[in-house]
Amino acid sequence: MQPVLNVEDVRHLEQALTREGVSLAELMRRAGAAAAQEVSRVEDAKAVVVLVGFGNNGGDGWVAAERLMSLGYQVQVITPVEPAEVQSDLAHVVAVAAERASVPFVVAPPRSELEKILSAADVVLDAMLGTGFHGEPRAPFDIWIECLNASGARVIAVDVPSGLSAQTGRANGAVVVADETVTMLSLKPGLLTDQGRDVTGTITVAPLAEQTERLVIEADPVAWRAESEDYLDVLIPPSSAVDKFTRGSVLVIGGSTRFAGAPILAARAAARAGAGYVTLAVPEPVASIAQSQLAEIPVVGMPYDPQRGSFAADARVQLEELVSKNSAVVAGPGITVNASTMAVVAGLLQCDVPLVLDADALNCLAKLTTGRLDSFPELIRRNSPLVLTPHHRELGRLVGLADDPPQTLSAALEASRRIVWAEGGREVCVVAKGSATACVGVDIAMLPKPGPAALATAGSGDVLAGIMGGVLAKSAGKFDGDSLPLLCAMACEIHGCAGAIAAERYGSQGVMAGDVADAVGLACDAVAEQATYVGGFDA
Numbered sequence: 001m002q003p004v005l006n007v008e009d010v011r012h013l014e015q016a017l018t019r020e021g022v023s024l025a026e027l028m029r030r031a032g033a034a035a036a037q038e039v040s041r042v043e044d045a046k047a048v049v050v051l052v053g054f055g056n057n058g059g060d061g062w063v064a065a066e067r068l069m070s071l072g073y074q075v076q077v078i079t080p081v082e083p084a085e086v087q088s089d090l091a092h093v094v095a096v097a098a099e100r101a102s103v104p105f106v107v108a109p110p111r112s113e114l115e116k117i118l119s120a121a122d123v124v125l126d127a128m129l130g131t132g133f134h135g136e137p138r139a140p141f142d143i144w145i146e147c148l149n150a151s152g153a154r155v156i157a158v159d160v161p162s163g164l165s166a167q168t169g170r171a172n173g174a175v176v177v178a179d180e181t182v183t184m185l186s187l188k189p190g191l192l193t194d195q196g197r198d199v200t201g202t203i204t205v206a207p208l209a210e211q212t213e214r215l216v217i218e219a220d221p222v223a224w225r226a227e228s229e230d231y232l233d234v235l236i237p238p239s240s241a242v243d244k245f246t247r248g249s250v251l252v253i254g255g256s257t258r259f260a261g262a263p264i265l266a267a268r269a270a271a272r273a274g275a276g277y278v279t280l281a282v283p284e285p286v287a288s289i290a291q292s293q294l295a296e297i298p299v300v301g302m303p304y305d306p307q308r309g310s311f312a313a314d315a316r317v318q319l320e321e322l323v324s325k326n327s328a329v330v331a332g333p334g335i336t337v338n339a340s341t342m343a344v345v346a347g348l349l350q351c352d353v354p355l356v357l358d359a360d361a362l363n364c365l366a367k368l369t370t371g372r373l374d375s376f377p378e379l380i381r382r383n384s385p386l387v388l389t390p391h392h393r394e395l396g397r398l399v400g401l402a403d404d405p406p407q408t409l410s411a412a413l414e415a416s417r418r419i420v421w422a423e424g425g426r427e428v429c430v431v432a433k434g435s436a437t438a439c440v441g442v443d444i445a446m447l448p449k450p451g452p453a454a455l456a457t458a459g460s461g462d463v464l465a466g467i468m469g470g471v472l473a474k475s476a477g478k479f480d481g482d483s484l485p486l487l488c489a490m491a492c493e494i495h496g497c498a499g500a501i502a503a504e505r506y507g508s509q510g511v512m513a514g515d516v517a518d519a520v521g522l523a524c525d526a527v528a529e530q531a532t533y534v535g536g537f538d539a
Contacts, residue, residue, distance in 0.1 A: 001230055002205065003221035004447065005186040006410065007131050007167045013185055013212075013219050020211045027208055028056060028090050031184050032063020034206035035125055035158045038182045039068060042154060045122040047074045049153070051144055052095075053128040053162075054080065059091030060158050060184075061127025066098045076117060077105035080140055111143060118151035126155055126176045129162035131188060136173035137163045145174040157181040160191065161199045168408040169194035169436075182206055186216050187225060192447060193409040193436035222413060223438060223445040226489045231531040234487050236474055238528075247276030248327035248473030252466065253319060253348070254359075255282035257309030259334030260289045262359065265459050265513050266333045266466035267297050272520035273470025273494065281322055283311050305340055313340040316347040327476040328354040330469035332361025333462040342368055346379075354385040354472040358465035362390050366397040373398045374422040381423055385484050387468055388419070389431045391461065409436050409447075416440035426481030429488050431468070433461065437492050441485040448489040451496025454503040459513025464495045467520055490527065497523035 005013065018024060039048055050065040052058035062077065069075045079086075083095035083105070099105070109117065118124060126148065128141050137145060145163055148155060155178045160166040163175030169190035181200040183191060190196045191203055207213065250270040254263030260282075267280040267290075278297045282290050283304035291299040302319065303312040311319075323329050331348055335341045337360050345364040348355060357365060365388075369376040380386055390398060392412060396405025399415045406412040416430035420442045430440045439446040471491045479487065501519040502511045 001224040001226060003186055003216045004189055004192070004223040004225055005216060005219055006222050007188055009219050009222070010131065010185055010188065013215055016215045016219070017209055017211060020209070020215070022209045022211065025090055025093070028059050028094060029063055030208040031060040031158070031206065032094070033067055034184070034208065035060055035064040035127070035156065035182055036067040036071070038156050038180060038204060039064070039073070039123050039125065040071065042123050045073070045154070047120055047122045048125065049117055049121040050075065050077045050125040051128050051148065052077055052079050053130075053141065054086060054091070055088045055130060055132070056091055057127050057130030057159055058086070059088060059094045061125055062091065062094045062098045062103070064125055064127070064158070065103050066101050069101070069103055075103060077103060078109065078114065078117065078144070079105050080108050082107055108140060111147065114144065114147050115151070118147055118153055121151070121153045124148060124151065124153045124155050125158060126162050126178060127158040130159050131166040133160070133162070134165055142174045145176050149177050154179050157200070159183050160188065164190060164196055164199055166190040167410060169196035170408070171195045171199070175199055180204065184208055185212055186221070189222065189409045192225065193434065197435060197450060222410070223447050225447045226449065226486070226493070228527070228530040230486060231490045231493070231527065234475065234479055234483050234490060235528055235531060236478065244276030247274060248476055249277040249279070249325070250275040250469040250473045251322050251326040251329045252278065252280045252333070252469065253329065253331040253344070254333035254335050255286045255290065256334055256336045257283065257285050258336065260286045262334030262459065262462045264290050264293050265462040265517050266330050266358070266469070267294060269463040269466025269517045269520050270330060270470040270473070271297060272517060273467045274521070274524055275470040275473045279322065279326065281319060283309065285309065305338070308336065308338055308340070310336045310338060311341055311344050313343045316344050319344060320347055320351055323348065323351045323353055326353065326473070328356070328469045328473040330356045330358065330465050332358040333465060335360045335364070337363045337367060349379060349382070352382065352384050354476055356387045356389065356465050356468045356472065358389045358461060362388060362394045363397060366394070371397055371400045371402060374418040377422040377424065380428055381425060382427055384427060385472060385481065386428045387431060387472070387484070387488055388429070389433060389461065389465055389468065391433045395430070395432055406432070409434065409438060413438050413440060413445055416445070426484065429484045431488050431492065433464070439485040439488040439492065443482070444485055446485045446489040448492040449496060451499040452503050452508065454508050454511040455496065455499040455516065457511055457513055460499070460516060463498070463513050463517045463520070464492065466517070467491045467495050494520060494523045494527050497526050
């Protein structure tokens with residue numbers, strides 16, 4: 001796992017390192033050396049251009065330039081001001097030192113000259129705007145960024161691509177599109193989400209000090225980025241001594257006459273995720289439609305409200321009987337929101353079986369708690385796992401932010417923690433879906449590797465809910481609540497891998513949710529194989 005720190009926490013980490021005897025000046029020297037090292041790994045690179053700014057990020061660039069020149073590279077620094085005019089104290093010292101070492105530099109070149117310089121570069125180091133940046137790049141950096149992106153040179157960003165918020169992952173104007181980002185001390189949220197996913201390239205973390213790992217953990221990371229080998233802790237060892245019952249059973253509850261397809265997708269995904277037995281419960285008019293699409297999955301028709309085409313309130317008793325016969329339950333896809341479905345959801349929360357609430361089940365939960373689930377922790381306090389899978393708008397409805405739902409990873413983490421910390425137990429996990437999904441438990445938040453943009457299609461969330469059900473069913477009784485966020489992260493990674501497989505088959509623009517569901521089995525194998533390969537174990 002890789003820790004992720006908020007930008008403000010990184011500043012506190014730097015202060016903690018100074019108390020450990022590593023000065024800020026020494027950190028700048030090490031950061032510049034780390035950036036230079038990444039340049040040295042680029043094959044056949046000779047000519048290096050370093051774009052520096054006014055602050056400490058620019059100071060890192062000046063250090064890197066001097067180091068690279070000493071290694072024999074052809075180096076040229078592009079700076080907005082003379083080295084003696086750099087205002088930041090630390091950056092001023094290293095800029096003047098680089099000048100004394102005869103590092104070549106050009107001050108505020110006109111656009112035509114800059115374009116010519118960049119066109120001759122093998123590698124460009126972006127050290128213009130650092131992690132403290134927010135807003136929109138101003139002159140000359142907006143022009144420099146445009147020229148850099150058009151140059152065709154390989155770009156390595158120092159700490160964060162200039163123009164990107166390291167906290168939010170948003171860019172309000174011009175932003176550097178890097179091939180690689182070497183970020184200092186720790187990952188930051190903005191590198192992993194929204195536009196950060198498009199512009200950071202490969203991310204390398206430079207710890208800079210031997211004390212960093214300990215101090216980062218003491219800083220209480222806002223999240224942890226999951227790595228493939230982490231899933232070894234929750235993967236079920238392969239065995240031929242299984243049958244359909246030992247692989248777990250999943251009950252999917254969903255559907256209405258308006259949304260008949262959603263529960264079908266969830267049920268198919270649960271089966272593809274490895275559950276040995278899947279049952280689908282739908283309102284009676286939907287049963288024949290669902291059964292025609294699911295030859296291998298039994299479909300049970302339930303009492304329905306003929307006016308709404310959804311479950312009737314008295315379906316609750318029959319559903320609860322079915323629940324008791326299964327290893328895990330997925331509820332919500334396509335059920336709509338009304339008094340009857342709210343009663344069904346309330347009943348399911350009282351059942352002692354691993355439960356995934358998705359889609360309209362979450363909206364029912366929001367209604368049951370008047371949009372303040374964090375004020376009703378007793379409703380979700382239970383002895384078996386409960387997984388909530390809201391996208392940002394559904395998450396907003398759950399915590400009183402319907403009119404201003406979380407828009408960033410940081411905001412989604414904060415809103416999710418309001419729920420799990422109010423409940424206080426390890427049996428609840430909020431899977432906050434977005435361009436970077438967070439699996440948030442009471443003690444830890446896991447960030448699985450995100451899937452492709454092809455997953456941004458109707459029904460994709462229903463597929464994820466089904467995968468969650470399948471994973472929980474296979475794992476029932478095998479892991480404690482401490483493993484729940486990691487289990488959920490693995491399900492998300494399977495979903496992302498299935499999306500990638502589907503995109504290869506149908507193109508990045510042509511994927512439909514059913515294509516993702518059909519690729520889930522292959523994705524399960526791929527995630528398991530990657531975990532065992534990277535972890536150094538035999539599959």
